[in-house]
Amino acid sequence: MSNSTNQLTQSIPTLNETQLTKLNQAITGLDQTQLIWASGYLFGVAQQGLAAGAPAQGSQESKVLTILYGSQTGNAEYLAKDHKKRLEAEGYPVRIVSMADYKPKDLKKESHLLVIVSTHGEGEPPDDAAELWEFLGSKKASKLDGLKFAVVALGDSSYEFFCQTGKDFDTRIAKQGATALKPRLDCDVDYLESANAFITELTSSIKDELSAATQAATPIAGVSVASAESAYNKLNPFTATLLTSVKITGRDSVKDIRHIEISLADSGLQYQPGDALGVWFENDAALVDEIVALTKNRAETEVTLKEGALSLAEALKGKLELTLSYPGFVRAYAEAIGNAELKALSDDRNKLRDYLVDRQIIDVIREYPAEIPAQQLVESLRPLTPRLYSIASSQAEVEDEVHLTIGLVEYEAYGKPHLGGASGYLCKHLEEGDNVRVYVESNKHFRLPEDPNTPIIMVGPGTGIAPFRSFLQQREAEEAEGKNWLFFGNPNFTQDFLYQVEIQKYVKSGLLDKVSLAFSRDQQEKIYVQHRMIEAGKELYEWLEQGAHFYVCGDANRMAKDVNDALVSIVKTHGNKNDKEAEQYVNDLRRAKRYQKDVY
Template sequence: MTIQVPIKNVLPLNTQQMDHIKAVIDECSTSQLIWLAGYFWGLSNQEKNLNGNVSQSEAIDIPTITIISASQNGNARGLAEKLHSSIIDAKLKANLIHARDYKFKNIGQELFFILITCTQGNGEPPEEAIALYRFLMSKKAPDMHSSSYAVFGLGDTSYEFFNQAGKEFDQRLSELGAQRLLDRVDADVEYSELAHVWRIKLIEILKQKIRLSSTDKLPPSIDNAHTVQHTVYDKYHPLHARLLINQKITGRGSDKDIRHLEIDLMQSNLQYQPGDALGVWFENDPALVQELLKLLSLTGEEIVIVKGCSIPIEQALRQHYELTVNTARIVEHYAQISQNPLLIEKINHSCTLQVYAKKTPIVDMVRHAPSKLDAEKLISILRPCTPRLYSIASSQDENKNEVHIAVNAVRFYVEGRARTGGASGYLADRLHEEDEIRIFIEPNNNFRLPKNPCTPIIMIGPGTGIAPFRAFMQQRDYDRATGKNWLFFGNPHFTEDFLYQVEWQKYVRDGLLTRIDLAWSRDQKNKIYVQDKIHDNGNDIWNWIQEDAHIYVCGNANHMAKDVEQALLQVISTFGAMEITDADEFLSNLRTQGRYQRDVY
């Protein structure tokens, strides 16, 4: 017998509650929706054998542990999610919050505060944590003597200011009176084992602090048997996709070799949004591998152990270790092994060491200081290979089963020998159409189009920084968005380096691109950059800001992004009639509101 139930009785939620839920799920990917389904299932099963509507976790007053993820490319977020799951499995209470969503003025009330952060640019905190960082470093920061905290820093030793953001957060929290739960961790690019050990130690300490024994009766964790099985592609489980197009989009006379790549998603249901990044796994150039082996008098057939498997050293170097990024730590280790006077002198001067490591690839360091080195010792000083992230240059609504990226092939010479970047050389020179490529999506919720399609946007992206704005415009076109769009783009030469020129001209002709300002740094005697164009159009930029425009910046963190920010501050100060300190606070407020977003590297 079939019973007809009126639709109005199916949903036990009012209109306001449904609006709140819809606001959250509209931004979720398929995998996130599946996770939420399991999460809500778990919540519904926590309230058993209770009197009234009080859950067991509410009946037992257990302090909540606040976990903040401050992520730039997703690693900190992933680690925070694992920690959150482990804490729940340990029958403790925890809230996981992205730094951009954290109400940082309440930080003084936190009993347990766990921060997992990366570092970007020249030692700065990630974009989503800048507001939190500035608040903590200001005189407004509260006393935190009642708080306990831990910091896990994610970084890259190839950069001079390794894990600087984590170090500064850790020091400042201590200065404010908070007590360390355990020492800060400064993790390099391969951090999984270190994070696993840290996670175990932290949870044991938290248990002791909270005085929760293993026999306390708290809600059980979600039974894995009831979770939905689905395929998830990520950094460790990439999609094996197919390259469709590898096209050079700079002219013959350009000093740059920039490629437009289109990749077939192979009916995988891999989802992305404008603003996300594409992670790409690559292999080192076989010729570079052979050059290094020859310098070290290795045949390439020597067996080494990698991730528990025995493989030839040649394969290990080609597939599993970084050869194109040198670091001060690698130079130090190799200097100790080779005892080469030149390298010993370098490691005794930290500034000189950093410069040498940055300018000298590993193979050229070995050439400068030849030494006998067995295969196992060689891989012991190298870093594991890590994928590269590229801003996605397409909208999936416009390109259903494809993803596009723009790649600048890094090419340079060292003592007359041609060198290329590891990933960019692989993509530009060795990956051909129809070849397989291993990819995954790295979401970037800190670089999103405004929800209101009527909102104006200002896009600032020289060089390959233009890539996400191609995705933005495709999406605005698909959505028939009525908001105004303004692009600032720069490169050396108009005739050789105007990336996606035909597309931008079409957007202007169709009226979708309201304004475009171009800066060609080498087409005239005086160099002109995008920040100069910002200065020239300051009054109009201020008017757009007054119309609630969102500002987006994509490109180099150390130079361009800083120069652009200074130009914006000057515009706000001049045309907003305020002191530069007030302009800085004004821009910080725009960042907090999501109206000033940067994707910098």
């Protein structure tokens, strides 16, 4: 057997003589590219085999680093997959598993565990982490005395319960007897640098413990496994072209909602119904000028960021967050300008939270204008982050385009007009033909059923209709036989019936079997989608009993919770169940991936 073949077989589980002969025949004559691919593939098989047949905790063969991730918008997943590639290249035995696909009782089989998890909403776990999170907090949780672990918590300090899910995992795993390899790392939205440093230091510290297993599964030196993914991603976005931006609410509507079409021609970017589009935006030039003036700076003053040296104006326009306010900015700004009143406010957590409810960063600077060195100003601000929008199209229908349904954030406060950062950029500042930097964020936890004959129920008020437009386009293109039921709501029928013509066309063609509409302000008593669900509860429950998948998209804080409560109530009433049984029924839907949410 050749030296290359020898190296290949080091990456797979033990084979018998017949299997080795077949393997040798299969790879004889492979060229270098094929050999590289095969080595990467077989190394992956080895890791899967190691994971599936992991022996009792503590034995040498079980010394594998397992990376468990729980992700709502893709950040935790990206971080986990990125480090899996890095660690495999260095010869570490490592496997990666989404919490949605992980059996909680397998925790007791692990030797080394890295948890990377985001916090969703107001301190809640992301959907794919919910079951494991609940298990660890229950009486069923396994003893983990032999486990060594670390936690990377991702969050957003503009929310009250910053990194709460990561904190919960850290506490609950430790409570079961596991040993922390490092104190938990809590990351804000600019997580990459600190998370990379943490994980690098962590893996370096356990290298000797994993070395025995590493030697048994060393991939070919220098091999880079080919990937089918596009070259464009969050850190390397594609420069696309804005094709269309049109308002789709009426003149008298209380909402300004836009239908936006973007060309992805020549990008190779592919997406599936349920995915999101990440949009990198630029801050409003007038906002930049005002901040420069209020802090008594000059636009051309040079400052230094991670990317290098650039002018203050360039930094404020394209590199730093100027709209979403957060406690860290107030504290840093108060310290920099030496304002005692603002410092006292920043030290009071409750008062600060209330203060920031409807204020943007510019409001803080307007209220407390002061001279501050340009470098200190930029250091008080956090890096700009892209915004994610549910994709409102299927490539089976629109090919090399991507469509979005965006609600413009625009309001008056403190005597001044305010715009959302990304929505203002897309809806107000860009003209048709202008460039916009984008990437696709996969969302495998919001997918159409694999069987096109499966019925689906879609609840999407307001801009929450976006992914369901993509679902319907896809089902039409595939000539799917499964029944489709859409719940849609907005303030007024005449002003806010988004995609009305398309929906009517789908009803006429038979693609949409049922449409339940809730226009809250068309009558004295407000009616929302959850009320329509209750009204149609008997039939909705029958659909669920027939195997229907249930989807929700839209506001996380109120709508999604009200819809969940309505669903539990329907199951209780029409399924003749008590409270506990109804909750269990809905939880079982979620575990079976028949209840999926895309909420924000």
